[in-house]
Amino acid sequence: MTVGKRLYQYALSSKKTIIFALILLSVSVAAELTGPFIAKTIIDNHIMGIEEPWIETVEQEQAVLYNETWYIRESRLSDGSDRGNAIQIVQIGLSFYVTNQLIPFDGEKSFENGELTITNADDTFVSEAIALSASEVMDFYRPEIMPVVYWLLFYLGLIIFASFFQYGQRFYLQKAANRIIQKLRTDVFNHLSRLPVRFFDNLPAGKVVARVTNDTEAVRELYVAVLANFFSSVIYMIGIYTALFLLDARLAAGALVLIPILWVWIVLYRKFASKYNHEIRSKNSEINASLNESIQGMEIIQAFRKEKGREKTFGTLNEQHFTAQNKMLRLNSLTSHNLTAVLRNMIMVGLIWFLGGAQTGVGAVLTLGILYAFVDYINRLFEPINRIVNQLANLEQARVAGERVFELMDKEGEDVAEEVMKRPKGEITFDDVSFSYKEDEYVLKHLSFTAKPGQTIALVGHTGSGKSSIMNLLFRFYDCQKGAIRLDGQDIKDIPRQTLREHMGIVLQEPYLFTGTIETNITLNRNDITREEVEHALELVGGKQVFSRLDNILDEEVKEKGSTLSSGERQLISFARALVVNPAILVLDEATSNIDTETETIIQKAMDTLKEGRTTFIIAHRLSTIKNADQILVLDKGKIVEQGTHDELMKLEQNYAKMYQLQQQVKEESKVG
Template sequence: MEELKRLLQYALVYKWLFITGIVLMILMVGFELLGPFIAMLILDNHIKVGGNSIELTPIFQLLGLFFFIKVLHAIFSYYQTVILQKSGALVVQNMRNDIFRHVQKLPIRYFDDLPAGKVVARITNDTESILQMFSIVLPMFMVSALTVGAITVIIFTINLWTGLMMLIFIPLVILWMILYRKYSNDYNHNKRERNSDMNAMINESINGMPIIQIFNREAQIEEEFGALNDNYVKNSKRLINLESATGENLLESFRSLIFAVMVYIFASGFLNDTQALSVGTMYVLVDYITRFFNPLYNIIGQLNIFEEARVAAVKVFELLDAKEEPDDNGRLENFSGSIQFKNVGFSYDGKEKVLEDININVATGETVALVGHTGSGKSSIINLLMRFYDPADGEILFDGRNIKDISRQSLRSKMSIVLQDPFIYSGSLLYNIRLNNKDISEEDARAALVSVGGEHLMDRMDAGIHSELTERGSTLSLGERQLISFARALAFNPKVLVLDEATSNIDSETEQMIQHAMKVVSRDRTTFIIAHRLSTVQHADQILMLDDGRIVEQGNHEKLMQDKKNYAKMYEMQVTGTPV
């Protein structure tokens, strides 16, 4: 139950709200249980003894008191509900913020094998289950526990044997709850897992819908989703069967037995005048016994939701317990742009090396191109440069300083990157350029867009740079999305610019525009370019040809063409279609 202790830590932040709600809840239960006593007083003291001449005044007074108590009960019930639900909402709000903040600090390695839909399920679905527990289930459990406890004490004072009989059933219900948790735990875990899997599959299917439809895979995807959904329903049915077999049926049996005892006590009392129960007392006992079982119905009816929330909390805390990127304190001040890779080696899985003996010396303002076949290690070098991963061997130096001694945030603040598949957020064109960074003015954002040749985007949109874009920029061409991504990188005025296949998906006219812009913006900036189209890197100061994680050729375009090795062969094949 460690997860419940951790949930309690979140709740303690708002302990005074919870305490206020619980105090109001106690008062609410107290006023609710006073009702039957007033009815008993009316029956025994004014109706039964009154005979043919019943005094109405005291009865109306007691009825007025009864009404007043009910009004107080309604007021306390309203405010305890509002306060406790507000407290629960604040707890879950904090938890969601913590999860989202934590997810952003997780290393890229964590997401290598984790579908995005599962992370979404943790932040949305699982926290929603926890919210239900705080807002509905726990308040109901507390009200029910207070009601059951108070009624047990009251019945003990009225009739010892009935009280003892009811007391026996409380541990039986607790035992049932323990057994329920034992058998339902696996079903709930499986149910939450399948829910996460379905979220992941939905997310993946939506993103890949064009591929699914082009290759006519709708039926297969539907079948795969159906299998997950069937498994989810299977576990849901098991939970339903477990509840149906034990829940209300169990309590109905208990209640029938209690009423049988009550009939016996009542009959015995009438046979013996010295022990006879009054009508009012009998009414109170029947009323309280009914009230005694209603909370137990509520507890058992909500156990499934409680267990789902508990399992959801386990999943949430598993995510929160994932190790964040180390919080390095070193800052990178007055960085000139000089970068060195010294005997760098790297492996993603700790077994198979993807980079080995990488040595690169980049002077301030130089442009370095990384070329080679797919899987040769180009992207891995960039991953190390951005410190998404740390090298297993060797070291990477920024102005002679090991990047392991520099905080990731400080390091990345000196860089901008343009990816092959540019991401466009829902929001304005201005937002997509400066990403809500207030240090970048609207004028700077406009200038960056103009620099990469994107002024036509502002011209053709009704609201110009304030025009709203759809998620992923679905209404823009690929070239236009790439231009926005370039403008974003330039607006941040980086010391190091990384272009990861940035010009591979644009037309020739747009490529010429960007090439011209890049010659301007790369001046006085260290630039790394990953490229398959070798014609786009002829201007680079250094071109590194990689093969199987090693640098096999190094030099500028003229030198590598003179060497007539792999680079020259690849270039001639791309340009003329015939190898040298």
């Protein structure tokens, strides 16, 4: 499905609101476009109307007294009335003249020595005429004043009426846009939680954030600004062309040439703008990624005095983004008001050429009112064209941003399983397991071992030996390429990831805390965990003793990443978080390596209690903490090279024994020092 169709599908989620807004828009446009028609009526019927024949009559409403005789406009003479002598008023410049003869045609008018002369290409008309004084002219205009006032009041009422509908359509269109973007952001965020961990290995967090925030905000502009302007402009243009055809079909047909020109314009613009916008959005994501990385690593940057280097890196990305923006700026500058101004001038030249007599005389074609209305509508026609042109940049930005958002949403994810399983016994079997992060670069090779329920399994080895990879497989952050991992005899690939993790707890070397309180960080906002259970879990890991300095232990505020807490306090919260769900399998990934000796002693005392009734895996850096483990697996380059208890491995005097003795020696030397 194309990006446009998918954006359309999202728009359908608020189709009732959008349709209602478009109805309001149509009403407001119709009311607004009556202006030129009202102006035409005022000009032709009331301002220029006094030049139609005036018929001698008796004193009556709308009649005018001139030279002791009452006259009324021919169009206002009631049917069946007696027709008396007729006079006609002619305007030449700012002066008005009256003649007793009816003027048969239009043409060039002049007055000299009491004679009115009207000349055109075919004939010349000459008649005696008398100049009217200003007061006499006002007498002839007096019957027109109130109708003009009524028309103006009517138009004012229409404008006020239209303003309410204009407000309504803007409000409801933007309301629909906000609702659509709310749904889109929710879908994107929810999809992120469905993506496998492998997906985030090669995509920096800043780029993901840019797609969820910046790109969806650009899509929002599509519905708020672009959609509203395009809809209103199209309806506005339809209304204007309808009015033009009602005024004069031939001139309106000539103005239709704007439609194919505008279409070609849009197609060519999108061809170039799409390329530039892809580049802009890409550079924007890179800037976000660089910024996120700098903020996360600010301590290291400042500690190693790398501020200048990071500034240079960021400056390079910023310059590339600036260059891409300038390309877009040049395109917009060339194709915005410049082209609309050229088109406007072309239409006006065509209109002047037509009215100048290229086909027929002016008088045979248009009245002054029609001419005014036509020029007014032509000027108004370029307002929606300008709005469409000015929104082309936002349209392309939204389309490209939408493409990037949907590209993220198209990544294969996995639905959160609702399936529930009984608490497993906790027997874990690795059966000839091989695993690689990259194709054919195996980090685990033919691993086989079994952890019995309630046992503690310790994993030791040098960096890169595969310890953490075992944990990644156990939690199904990744799946092995060869062999099988079984829980109580069942292949874990046959168990939904969420169902499996429901019975597992993990404590990482670097615990991650969220903004909130100590309690919400332990429960992770699960409603099925009571406050008493939280307190009990914290007590089991010795947390009450450590947090006794705090006024409100569970309700103590936690800043982002727990920046106001010590590393030991953060780790205790992480321990309590893992234990409060009473997992059948507990994983400690070097969980005590960053804890001070006093806190480690507290945790070690609680470990015996924690291990009861669950299978525990410990990735150990300090070998002294795993002396009581039921099994110790010594890993080297993805293989198990030694396996047994602490005493058994010490008797072998191989890798484990050497590592243990080395750590003990270092410990003794540090004491002496």
